[in-house]
Amino acid sequence: MTVLRRIGSALFAPAIAVVFAAVITTLVILAIGENPSTAVRVLFDFGDTPAQQTQAIVVILNRAVPLFLAGLAVSVAFRMGLFNIGVEGQYRMATVLAAGAGAAVSLPAPLHVVFVIVVAMLVGAFWAAIVAVLKVTRGVSEVISSIMLNFIALGTASWLLTGPLRGSEEGAAIITTKDLPESGQFPGLNGLFDLVGLAQPRGELYGFLVVALVAGIAISVLLKRTRFGFDLRATGLSASAATASGIDARGMVLKTMLISGAVAGLIGLPDLMGNTHHFGTEFTAGLGFLGIAVALLGRNSPLGIAFAALLFAFLDRAAVPLQFADIPASVVTIIQGTIVLAVVIANEIARQLTRRRAEGETGQAASPAPESPPTGPAGTAGSRIDEHQGAGA
Amino acid sequence: SDEDDNGSSASGGSDGELKIGVAYDTGGRGDKSFNDSAIAGVEAAVDELGGEIEELSPNDDGSNREELLTQLADAGYNPVIAVGFAYGDIIGDIAAEYPDTEFAIVDTSVEELGADNLTGLVFAEEEGSFLAGVAAASKSVTGHIGFVGGSQSPLIEKFEAGYVAGAQAVKPDIIVDVTYLSPAGDPSGFGDPEGGKVAAQGMYQAGADIVFHAAGGSGEGVFEAAVEAGQRAIGVDSDQYLTASPDQQAVIMTSMLKRVDNAVETFVTDFAEGDLEGGTDILNDLSTEGVGLSDSGGYIDDINDVLEDFRQQIIDGDIEVPTSP
Amino acid sequence: MSAATTTGPTRTRGPLAELFLGGGAARRALWILVGLMLLLSVVRVISGEQALTSASTFSTALLLAVPIGLAALGGLFSERAGVVNIGLEGMLILGTWGAGWAGYQWGWAGAIVGGILFGVAGGLVHAIATVTFGVDHVVSGVAINILAAGIVRFLSELVYVGNELGGGATQSPALSSRPPSFSLPVLSDGPDLLGDLADQGWFLISDVAGLLRGVTSGVGVLTLIAVLLIPISYVVLWRTAFGLRLRSCGENPAAADSLGVPVYRMKYIAVLISGGLAGLGGVALVFVANIFKEGQTGGRGFIGLAALIFGNWRPGGLAAGAGLFGFADGLQLRSRTAVVALLLLLALLLLAVAVFQTVRGRYLQAVLAAAFAGLSLVGFLTIDELPTGIVSFTPHLTTLLVLSLASQRLRMPKADGLVYRRGEN
């Protein structure tokens, strides 16, 4: 019964949000004189042939992987009350340097892959550490420094790309670093489709999905099950109480930003190691900002972030088929923004409801009669409970 | 159903109705720049030959470009035209995957990709820019001109190189200020009119009297700076005089034309008539009138001879125009 | 016991801040200005980079600072009332669209109204989410940023594609009239006395003349409005009953509520004003280009937020932050060699820090500062021109450096970012 109730209240918020987002989107589509049901059909229409359908799944998953990592990176910092708006710059720096370093060395395959990943995580962590160090030593707000560092990363990565790390020949329209050798590439997961008897999609499913899963589980365990995670969350809930409990708040800022940055360093790798094999001027930017939305939508829990990333990816996939149906792709962005807003509003309503219920339960529990029987006309415990239930109904 | 039709018609051409797929660069239709220019070419061809057009834009971060092309091909569109060099990274693989669909890509050479069903529509921007440089140097009173580039990519550096060479061909000691609004890999320089204005203002205040921009939407800012300074500017890609407000028309001396529309129209027509070679680049340069200068407003009519002279020398190969600064 | 005082591990202010920020607000500001001009003059004379203090540099700085400053002012109203506004970028975007849309139909005055109204609409969404529904302020702001980008593209497709006046999916038609601009007669216009003075190249005098001329010639109407809005905001927020009530909602909303201040309504008003000011920032961007162009905000909303924090949630401070950013950005866009001269400026600043720290007996800091000063100096002497990538982040790096050198104790409104629910303490 309590389980049912918990599931009920967990689903309540998303349900309201979906309805709300649906209403807004319907209005928007009606405004341009198209049929909203077309949009719905397109959203769920993955194609006619089995290969197209599995391809749609690949597209969604491949988009979800970096979004998930971005959300994860943001959420780790959020969990201790830090706003890491600098994920954008962290993954850009990490990707360009990992691409450069990965192309420069030759190692046996598994080592090479590990090497690229480690370089990316180190660079991401380093870039985030600047924010942390400025915060703990100079009191610079992490919001300002990470906004500024995003721009600094943009320029620095560009300089690295056009200068020391340039791999493409003069005159090529797209400037890139040198390609990662075969040993540094991450194998795809298309074997899975054969295993479960689905048609082979056109594209390759990022093998990095596995790394993302591992990262998600690791972060989840770290946050929920370890002392360190407890310290981190405690600091996020109340920095003053955490300090009084013996947590070194400055150290936590540094460690948390290091972890957040290290995870951020992974964001660019699915594409780098599974698709393009180089960093270039056509690098996919903006995932850091989307990551903030994904983290917030997923309520900063790894599982929630996974769902949020899948939802965003699912909507992103529809951008192309929607255009076939003469509905502009900007509708997708509008749906995404609306959903974020709707979900948080719904969450807030749900939170207030549960909190009220929790207080109701405490009210009940706290009211039993005291040790000595009441004297005077004061109400009995029983009558109080009755009243309470009456009031609650 | 129509997939089969197109599958069989792909190699040859004109039996069945034309279904043309266009995949834009970010910004999409209505950018007043090469996306618009490309679709104008397609529409001109369709006016002539009949047929239907499907246009798709990528999302803001450009991460779904591959999907655009494959879904167009899957839906039976043929030919499929990719607008912008951003598709250069992926189009080779996709062309190989859809051997029955003809692809074209604007601004990227496909010679080395080795796909028979892929045509590169490339332009000698440096040649047109050279003429823009000649015009600027000939008209400059102060012996000081400027160039504002959007993002510092090799493509935009071609404009710069040609422009500087052209100016120096007329006045060897001319001063050319060069500014890029954003570094390579940061496309914001194409959509930053404020930056364009500030950069151009700086040049005008330093004594330049003509500024050429290859900065997409930031060019609006360059024109605004010219209007405020009472100096002149040179537009890019299309004849920007035609779409400018009246006070801007007074300062847009000429535009360096890059006839994406012509190139695309020719490509579609060739495809429809089965004349397509495939696997090669179609170079649009001065000789094919793929690039050139506009003369709306009549501001450069007086130096027509000079321009014609240089044009001929380039076409004849007497002048080798550099492609990078 | 005084020894114990000086060796105290933490102090309220860093050395630089103490030097510059001691005393009253006006004196402080004057100090900083005088010091900066001196430093700039010295650097200009040594490096020969006239662009450092030319009138046009300062007028550009002003131009570039306006949208950032307006966004920051928007943030000021909202955050003073306790509502964190990460959605400034989105409201700026909405403002640009509103300005473009109204401007091509009704000219510049229409653009101002349109931009403000669209910004206010963004503020309204933020207010509904944060004040009425009690949603986390950052979440709401992030959602508004996403939403604004989508809405703007969508509206452009709806209104401009196929519009015979021009425009397209990413831009509006040109404004149907241009905003007026003003110059100070005689001094900056006509005889242009300041201009003459600025061209003399005299130490300090010409530099100051450049500054004065830069901020008094060809000033757009919106720049004028923006500059006036700084003291106006100060007066409104700190000298009126309305301002006191508004700020009380950001300090202790429960207390305000208990005295009959309508907290929810005040927060609504503040966030709407915030949206309107950010929208006006968008108008400023549109006025520069004479059209709306998608993406023209380029993250300036975030920079505005940074300027607000930089300025310690005060109008004067945020103006300084926006001005500093505008100056560095203008320099960066205009002269890559002048940016190199900034290295000399940095070296001098760091040297001052090193001396100061030595006097105070903090040798580690002194050595560090001296080392970095040396590095900057070497950079200045050996580098002719920096690559575009490096130059592009000059303003951002400058802001970051100033902040970390000054190490000020920032004090945000006490209840900023906290969701206020009546009765839930």
Place this chain on the structure above:
Amino acid sequence: MAEQPAGAPADTGTGNVPYAVELRGITKRFPGVVANRDIELRVRRGEVHAIVGENGAGKSTLMKTLYGMHRPDEGTILLDGRETTLRSPADAIAAGIGMVHQHFMLADYFTVLENIVLGSEPTRGGRLDRATARRRIREISERYALNLDPDVLVEDLGVGDRQRVEIAKVLYRGATTLILDEPTAVLVPQEVDELFGNLAELKREGLTVIFISHKLDEVRKVADSITVIRRGTTVGTADPRTTTSRQLAEMMVGSELPSPQTRTSTVRETPVLQLRGLTVASPGGRLVVQDVGLTVHEGEVVGIAGVEGNGQAELVDAIMGLRPLSGGTVLLGDQDITAWSTRARREAGVGFVPADRHRQGMLLEAPLWENRILGHQTRPPAVKGPFIDRAGARADTARIMREYDVRAPGPDTLAVALSGGNQQKLIVGREMSSSPRLLIAAHPTRGVDVGAQAAIWELLKDARAEGMGILLISADLDELIGLSDTLQVMLRGRLVATLDPGSLTPEQLGGHMTGAHDAAGDAA
């Protein structure tokens, strides 16, 4: 005796004088709780009327109803005999009611002036007229002897001053009926006396005062009549002249008034805590703790008395390692822990009951079992190696809830859902369960009702008997005198007197705390 207001409406009260405030049958429900049920309250004009009752009895709720902060679900409010509807504090203010809240309602970064005028600002030409405001505040300050400087920041004020700012706020609005919700909880006797002086002043001016307090002696001293509330409803009224504190307490809770009296000395030889020359500087460089030296032995309770803001908080922080020292050493047992981190100190056996449980003691939005772990992250039963032992933590939380009578549904309840008293018991239980050698207890019973208070006192006594050393900081002088083996008085950052609690009255102690007595005076 009370003045008859001119043009008063028809008689509704006793003796032909309408009550200044009359509440009839007030019921107020919150989700899950009936905070007030059918309450009756009658207050005559010009009297000081006290309301007493346990924690959570519904006193504040009733007063908030009267102040228009929420509407009652049932019942009527009569002011001067007229039935009145109060929709907001603004209505109440207009009706001449002012309220000083239990928790200060002040903006720290505002000046006294700004705090006072907020909401009813004098303006001139649209601008805030500070000169007029300043004048009026000075007037009020002089008339009621509040001694306020309008231009200082509230942040820089002590609690007594803040209290007076709150009263000035109310008077500034011309209130004729003042509600004071537990105004004395944080004051020392001298300040309480000053406050009562202020109240007498108010009464002489014909103002009505409604006064809430847990300190029954005080209530009897100052009130003209008393209403007792229990579990949300009126139990009855009492005459302060004829009722004893014991009788009042019995009306409130139905049990005896507990006493903090310690039985016999259990002080042993071994010191657990020694401070030598401890000096702490504020971030601004001011010395807030100066050259403090003291020793706590096993089985000893050392009490620190002092007016709030005299360095006690900083002293506690310094001992816990939460604040850097500018000088001096801290010894735990015979180990020098001066350079240790807070965590190391806690691991070495220092327990901590912080003064502000919401700020330093709890994670309000976390379940109770996580709060059990807080401060004990490195020790069983909460953790196993680097991991959290959820089952262990839950089980131990259940034990604490059982043993310390923490009333909540279970270990998974969020801490925020607990009443203050229950939160405090959980904290005390948590700190006790690691059997610390030294317990730093700052205001362990603040805001806790008499029942819970007695339970906590009992716990401290037991722990002391088992050899725990306790450093007790409290504003409750009875508690200090009753529990301590040794008393130290702290004034302006220094320990100025060592007193024997055996022969000390709260009044004497108060004298030391305010510096009225010479430091060398009647030391033990």
